[in-house]
Amino acid sequence: MTIDQKLTDLGLALPDAPAPAANYVPFVRVGTTLYVSGQISSDASGPIRGKLGESLTVEQGAAAAQRCALSLLAQVRAACDGDLGRLERVVKLTGFVNSTGDFTDQPKVINGASDLLVELLGDKGRHARSAVSAAALPLGVAVEIEGIFEIR
Template sequence: MNITARLTELGVTLPDAPAPAANYVPFVTVGNIVYVSGQISNGPDGFITGKLGENMDVDAGAAAAKSCVISLLAQVKTACGGDIERLVRVIKLTGFVNSTAEFTDQPKVINGASDFLVEALGDKGRHSRSAVSAASLPFGVAVEIEGIFEIK
């Protein structure tokens, strides 16, 4: 499967990889494994902010999660020297959802990322994951996701 062609079919162009917002690197490559730092929900108009269970619903949260995973793929592309076709598979995602104490649908929110990866990458996109609640996230964003990827 040609990843670039599939992303184009889905109407997705990978943005430039976001720069880190503090004293860390956006990714670390160890052998053929790329560990990507948390990517926050971001759209064409800036950060996607909100708190699930308070002022954001699951569908909006899932869209925010999808934006995070697109940024993750942009980081992987950079880690691969600009060649996203070097991506072998997604290994693991850890998703953090800015949510109230009563909100319990964090997995449904992170499905926005997981579903997109499978749609875009097929079996390469199937991964293990965690979906957890956070009382708050940087800049008030709705979702942050970090990932582990295998490359060649």
């Protein structure tokens, strides 16, 4: 089953690859390694804003992280000329969680992205990861995640 079929089964779809919001490129390929710039939490309504431990629950944060994972995959698809079959594996994610100073469940929030990638890709979706707190993120979003991927 393809990634697109799995997404459909889950009631999800990849967005168009978001354009950069400042002076950077959305991804850089070095050999078979693809570095994808940080993708902020957003959906069809726009940026998903809020602070974990204040205005958002862990579940809402995990849903925001899942949206970041979809944007990461959209960037991978763009880098692979529309062919997600070229994705060999997810290597590493670095997740930033807009959270209060006493919030300590950043890993549970970033699990929203990790769990989706494993569900879609199986062992190819298993990755190294960091999940850290941020006092603020661009546009006040809840989550931002960057990724490193192996492609062919």
